[in-house]
Amino acid sequence: MSLLSFFTFFIFFFFTPTLASTEFDFGTLTLSSLKLLGDAHLNNGTVSLTRDLPVPNSGSGRALYSRPVRFRQPGNHSPASFRTFFSFSVTNLNPSSIGGGLAFVLSPDDDSLGDAGGSLGLAAAATKFVAVEFDTLMDAEFKDINGNHVGVDLNSMVSAKVFDLGFINVDLKSGDTVNAWIEFDGSTTVLTVWVSYSNLKPKDPILTMNLDADRYFNDFMYVGFSGSTQGSTETHSVEWWSFSSFFPSSSAGAAAPPPPAVTLMNPGANSAGSSSSLSPPPSIAPSVAQKESKSSSCHNGLCKENLGAVAGVVTAGAFVLALFAGALIWVYSKKFKRVKKLDTLGSEIIKMPKQFSYKELKAATKCFNANRIIGHGAFGTVYKGVMPENGEIVAVKRCSHSSQGKNEFLSELSIIGTLRHRNLVRLQGWCHEKGEILLVYDLMPNGSLDKALFEARMPLPWSHRRKILLGVASALAYLHQECENQVIHRDIKTSNIMLDEGFNARLGDFGLARQTEHDKSPDATVAAGTMGYLAPEYLLTGKATEKTDVFSYGAVVLEVASGRRPIEKDATGAGKGGVSSNLVEWVWTLHREGRLLLAADPRLENEFDEAEMRRVLMVGLACSNSDPLARPSMRSVVQMLVGDAEVPIVPTTKPNTGLSTSHSQLLLSLQDSVSDIDGIITISTSTSENSFSGIDIV
Incomplete structure (x- = not known):
């Protein structure tokens, strides 16, 4: 950085007035900084705008940042710039029951709530608003183009500009998380909107339009969200929200905070007086009357305040020069230390x-x-x-x-x-x-696979499950056979499989992974992993190979197909139709009895192709074979799942090796010790003595 640029920076920093700005996000908001109206409520860390009811309902709700945001400067009415990002989802217990939708809204008051139905809780008597709507209901009254669009509403539910989300393959009613970015440039008065399933802002916006800020903005506006239903079970949840506003640096007068309420007298009024009361939000500043009385004491020359300001500038100038020299030394010393630190990392x-x-x-x-x-x-x-x-x-x-x-x-x-x-x-x-x-x-917007299987309100569809299993198999085939050095993951489980915006699998968490040369015999290490996913030979010998990863993948396959965890809490299977505590053992028992399809997740309600389900379950059993030599490679698994190869014949009786028996006994003994914590633990064993040495709850 040059001397001139450094000096310019410090002069700007010390002598440019601080401009009014607002910034917050869900990580900094508290209950007291949110105002909830109507049906809006907090639900597990998200803001729900409408009620979650099993029966159709008509209602509306609004959630606002509780403090007003300055949107125009006093005097010159220069508008603020703002940008906001939010993630939301629209879900419906009954897809045929269409709802209303939600909107990001700017409003001059924080008390009005619009009606239920297609108005999104926006329209109310004598209410001014600017909103970007995400509409799930085609309402002829409002000239909607369809039930899946984004529109900009300016004091009216008839959108000034709209965009059909079908053009970018976004379905508001899919239940998937949708991300939106809205920006307004105060200097150009251009409003821009982006929408995507991805958490990366798209290159091209879906909407761009000029907005007459002087017409639609008050000096202060409240920001937030509004939503409604119309005889529907549709719910609207805001899962993340960040907002920031600022004034362009050219607005020199922006620094003044809002004055307290003052009464302005109409010079043309009669003796009784005619007045208008201004009631800005509770940000207290020095009295305007005091400022005016001070300015009236200045005549043609410099007033005392101005003389003091000049002296202050001279003093501050000397201070800035001294500060600049110190800052220059500090910057170069930090740069030197940083370079030195980098060298130590390799x-x-x-x-x-x-x-x-x-x-x-x-x-x-x-x-x-x-x-x-x-x-x-x-x-x-x-x-x-x-x-x-x-x-x-x-x-x-x-x-x-x-x-x-x-x-x-x-x-x-x-x-x-x-x-x-x-x-x-x-x-x-x-x-x-x-x-x-x-x-x-x-960041994966749809979280981890285990949460999608066991914590989501709606069951994960079979088509998503098949796609996820194929994606994980493809990733493991790459790690095992296509990398320059073979990578053994060692911790394959549903909580380490993440889901992107399209429910594509992304394998993560390589903290336990090991990298070796291809075809090199593995070294014995301390076995580590999660109970229910560990291959018997790995647990007892500590040698991690691609076959131990294949076993873990097999446990994941059976977990995804059945909707049951690898190790159940209740060893007796009470209340679960006599399910064994060990998922692999249970599915193998069903296979032996010719009832394999009973392993299918009952929450799917038979909405799957039986041949596909049977193929997937057989792949899971083949990968979970207690004999590591009988397990297929992950490249073969990929071919089996896409139908390019046949699943190898899986014996009706699980092969009984000495390792298998010891493995089952150890798992059962460990399970007994943690039966009250769902049976999911991370375990490590001493390879020198083949004995259990430690448990870490995960």
């Missing part, structure tokens, strides 16, 4: 996609706020982050501060940084500062 890490600064990741996660935690991986915690420069949503994995945690992170970083596959979670970059190791990944 060349393999410097080749990673991008190095983030600790400062920007700390800002993105709001100082690693507990409200931003979205998961816990191997030896680390995962946070949702919103990058301050572009609003992109990412997943930030922060390693535990133990030496083992740091070793696992460096291992994960060195392995996944070299991998490129459509079914692997993409690593965006890394950070190693202040004793912290941080990894930055794409």
Whole structure:
């Protein structure tokens, strides 16, 4: 940075008035900073605008940021710029029962709530508003083009401009998370809207239009969301929201905060007086009357205040020069330290996609706020982050501060940084500062596979499940046979399989992965993984191979097809039709009895092709064979799932090897010790004595 640019920066910093701005997101909002009207309510960390009822209902709700936002400057009426990003979903217990939709809204008051039905809770008597609607109901009264569009509403439910979301293959009523970006440029008065299933803002907007801010904005507006239903079970949930507003730097007068209420007298009024009362929000500033009385004491020359200001400028100028010299020294010393720090990490890490600064990741996660935690991986915690420069949503994995945690992170970083596959979670970059190791990944909007299977309101459709299993198999075939060095994942389970916006599988969490040369005999290590997914030979010998990954994949296949976890909490299977505690054993029993299709998830209500279900279950059993030599390769599994190869003959009786018997006995003994925590644990064994050595609850 040149001397001139540094000097310019400090002069601008010290002498440019601070411009009014507002910034918040879901990570910083509290209950007191939200105002909920009508049917709006909080539900598991999201804002629901309408009621979640099993019977059709007509209602409306509105959720607003409780404090008003300045949108115009006093005097010159220069409009503020703003940008907002939000994720939302529209779900319906009865798809034939169409609802109303929701809208992002700017309104001058925080008390009005529009009617139910197709008005999205917007239209109300004498209410002024600007809204971007996401409409799921075609209403002829409002001249809607269809029941799946975005529109800009200006004091009217008849949209000034609309866009059919079918053109970008977005279906508001799909139940999937939809992301939206809305920006308004105060200097050009252009409003722009982007929509996508992806959490990356698309290159091309769907709507762009000029907005007469002076006509539609008040000095202060409330921002938030509004939604409604019309005899429907449709629900509208806002899952994430960030908002920021600012005034262009050219608006020099922007600094003044709103004055208290004052009475303006009409000079032409009679003696009784005619007045209009201005009632801005409760931001108290020095009295306007006091300012005017001070200015009246100045005559043709400089007033005392102005003389003081000049003296202050001279003093501040000297201070700025001194500060500049110190800042210059500080910048160069930091740069030197940073280069030195990079050298200590090794060349393999410097080749990673991008190095983030600790400062920007700390800002993105709001100082690693507990409200931003979205998961816990191997030896680390995962946070949702919103990058301050572009609003992109990412997943930030922060390693535990133990030496083992740091070793696992460096291992994960060195392995996944070299991998490129459509079914692997993409690593965006890394950070190693202040004793912290941080990894930055794409955030998967549909969460993990285990949550989609066991926590989602609606059952995961069979078509999604087949696509997910094929994606994971493709990723493992790449790791095992197509990489320069073979990668053994060692921790394949549904919680480590993430789902993108299209429910495509992305295998992640490489904290336990090991990289070896192809065809090289594996070394014995400490076995680590999750109960129910571990191959018997790996648990007892500690040698991880591609076949141990295949066994874990087989357990995942059976879990996805059956909707049951690999190890059930209730060993007796009470209340579950006599289900065995071990999923693999149970499915093998059904196969032996000729009742294999009874393993299908009952929540699918038989909405699947029986031949496909049978094929998938047989693939799961083939991969779960207790004899590692009988398990197929992952490349063969891919061919089986797409129908290009036949599933190998699976014996009706599970092969009984010594390893299999010892494996079952150990799993049962471990299960008894944790029967009250769903039977899911991470275990490690001592390979020298083939004995159990530790349990970590996950």
